[in-house]
Amino acid sequence: MSTPTGNTPVIQLHDLAKTYETGEVEVKAVRGVTLEIQRGEFVAIMGASGSGKSTLMNILGCLDQPTSGIYLLDGVGVAGLNRKQLAMLRNGKLGFVFQSFNLLARTSALENVELPIFYSQPLVSLRTRRQRAVQALEKVGLGDRLAHHPSQLSGGQQQRIAIARALVNRPELVLADEPTGNLDTRTSIEIMGLFQELNDSGITIIMITHELDIAAYCKRIVVMRDGQIISDSRNENRRHAHQERATLDQAEQSAKLA
Ligand code: ADP
Numbered sequence: 481m482s483t484p485t486g487n488t489p490v491i492q493l494h495d496l497a498k499t500y501e502t503g504e505v506e507v508k509a510v511r512g513v514t515l516e517i518q519r520g521e522f523v524a525i526m527g528a529s530g531s532g533k534s535t536l537m538n539i540l541g542c543l544d545q546p547t548s549g550i551y552l553l554d555g556v557g558v559a560g561l562n563r564k565q566l567a568m569l570r571n572g573k574l575g576f577v578f579q580s581f582n583l584l585a586r587t588s589a590l591e592n593v594e595l596p597i598f599y600s601q602p603l604v605s606l607r608t609r610r611q612r613a614v615q616a617l618e619k620v621g622l623g624d625r626l627a628h629h630p631s632q633l634s635g636g637q638q639q640r641i642a643i644a645r646a647l648v649n650r651p652e653l654v655l656a657d658e659p660t661g662n663l664d665t666r667t668s669i670e671i672m673g674l675f676q677e678l679n680d681s682g683i684t685i686i687m688i689t690h691e692l693d694i695a696a697y698c699k700r701i702v703v704m705r706d707g708q709i710i711s712d713s714r715n716e717n718r719r720h721a722h723q724e725r726a727t728l729d730q731a732e733q734s735a736k737l738a
């Protein structure tokens with residue numbers, strides 16, 4: 481594999497397509513997507529249910545291969561890599577966050593976050609693994625919940641663990657599929673605040689959402705319909721979650737005092 485230069489786009493897609501063949505029926509889930517995403521971007525991928533968002537995300541995440549077209553991740557062609565190489569790419573360069581958190585139930589927050597380090601670098605000592613997992617959990621504000629199991633935590637806290645898990649291998653790119661889909665409004669703002677903070681620190685994020693309210697926190701909004709991109713624009717007036725949180729808190733405080 482070639483070594484990419486600093487300004488290689490993280491994602492380059494050219495005329496990408498994915499067709500599912502299920503029995504007699506053919507579903508053209510992605511139909512000719514061309515897209516470039518640079519380092520440091522925070523992109524929302526929007527579109528109605530069935531428009532191909534998850535299919536595209538699975539391809540971006542090297543969980544599935546396109547039927548045709550070109551996909552370069554960090555300058556490296558993904559087509560033709562075998563399972564093992566794809567897994568290495570996933571573990572080394574990508575972090576995933578899902579709507580349903582996907583945490584191991586009877587496992588502490590700390591162990592949930594340690595696991596991806598073990599998978600990508602089995603030779604790293606337990607001690608170093610612990611340290612890195614603790615740091616990642618501190619970064620998402622859960623330094624005081626290391627031994628808690630997912631069932632002992634709120635939805636927002638569980639999503640924070642999932643975000644810590646996504647970050648622990650220092651990925652090039654975080655892929656999030658409807659990360660606030662199971663969260664209430666206030667918690668969604670908190671989680672978007674965390675994503676904005678991570679993005680400000682240089683992490684590239686691609687987030688699927690079908691909610692305009694949530695896409696409004698991203699820097700760029702790509703809209704899909706029927707497997708194609710129908711618009712792609714900068715979000716000039718984006719929402720700032722931390723400011724909104726502070727305003728909400730203030731309003732609650734004054735309501736209490738009144
Ligand atoms: P979205 O995430 O935008 O809701 P999807 O990418 O999940 O859209 O689906 C796009 C289209 O592909 C839909 O018509 C869906 O039914 C179809 N599809 C998705 N996954 C599969 C699959 N594994 N096999 C067959 N068809 C699929």
Ligand code: MG
Binds near residue numbers: 533534535
């Ligand atoms: Mg989907």
